[in-house]
Amino acid sequence: MKPSIDSAAKLAAQEAIAALQSSYLDPEFSAAVIKWQKQHGRHSLPWQQTQDAYRVWLSEIMLQQTQVTAVIPYYQRFLQSFPDVFALAAAPSEEVMAHWAGLGYYTRARNLHQCAKQVVEKYQGKFPADTTLLQQLPGIGRSTAAAVSAFSYGTIAAILDGNVKRVLARVFAIDGYPGSKPIEDAMWLRAQALLPQQDIEAYTQGLMDFGATLCTRSSPSCERCPLQARCLAFAQQRTAELPVRKPKKVQKHKQALMLVLIHEGQVLLEQRPDSGIWGGLLSLPEIGGMRELQATEVLAMTDQLAQAHSFFERFGEVTQMLTLPDFSHVFTHFKLQVTPLRASIATRHAMVAEARYVWTDMAQIQSAALPAPIKSLLLSLA
DNA sequence: TAGCCGTGGGT
DNA sequence: TACCCAAGGCT
Secondary structure, eight states: OOOOHHHHHHHHHHHHHHHHHHHTOOHHHHHHHHHHHHHHSOOOSTTSSOOOHHHHHHHHHHTTTOOHHHHHHHHHHHHHHOOSHHHHHHSOHHHHHHHHTTSSOTHHHHHHHHHHHHHHHHHTTOOOSOHHHHHTSTTOOHHHHHHHHHHHHOOOOOOOOHHHHHHHHHHTTOOSOTTSHHHHHHHHHHHHHTOOSSOHHHHHHHHHHHHHHTSOSSSOOGGGOTTGGGOHHHHTTOTTTOSOOOOOOOOEEEEEEEEEEEETTEEEEEEOOSSSTTTTOEEOOEEEEEEEOOSSOOOOHHHHHHHHHHHHHTTEEEEEEEEOOOEEEEOSSEEEEEEEEEEEEEEEOSOOSOTTEEEEEGGGGGGSOOOHHHHHHHHHHO
């Protein structure tokens, strides 16, 4: 059997990558990180001092694109309600979503719940140590699989998060936006090549602590940096321009009319679909959804008000309608301007036959599965 | 592949 | 104010 051209080319490419990766080998790098971590790293975060894979995994999912200070209270409340993977797997999804509300990226919460169920069913409640198996679970990608396995089981595997990208971009003066595919691929090779043979926990934690406390985005503490002598960005005085920032795009603006119907201490909420913004959360009913604001478009406010009025009438006899002050909320890729429209009704009609509408006690708002700005609006009305 | 997905903090 | 972006993954 003679190899095809394709497989020969593929083999050559793999050899080239292996050669490149071995040229990245650098044992002193990890030694410096490990030494620094033991002396100056963080050691008392709530999810440290344990190798319980459930706790490690929970923290890693919560920490995706989310800062430590934001995660801590959510992590504590979560553990209190769901002390182990069996408790989480058995919980109703509404309860899980309510515990996640306010933390953002709500797909993480649904994946977390699904993942817990799979770990119980497939692995008898024990997270696998193999990063390949971990990656097959929902919500766990390459980096999270490596972190969970390293912290729980001591597996030698590379992470590549924002901290590591920043450190690598600076120490090795890597040009190009780290979010782009070719740069990220190159960084994975580096991260893999730089792995130590032992002390993987200290090394992994050290990279993150290093990026979070020393090699920060702006004004890094180069004077205290153990890698200063080997940092190309420092030598070239380019720490301010590396890593290369994300190419900016024009911000989109959207507008939404949200309906506030409060009657006898209850507010009318609507269950949002699982996909899209605020997926799976409760929110206020909207007229026409979140509409992109066109420069030429004059909002047909009277038309929207008419629609709102007939919406309110489905729930009771409308006695009053008034707009509350506008507010805006910024997402990753658009800015939303909200006009809340409040109505009063005399008597409440029998519940409309759509399960997505729920009357919720105002006293329950604090613990409801609501997006942060909506929860805050409703609390201000209570 | 790059766009989508929240929220809060820093500058 | 406006912008960047953080312990990323999914499509």
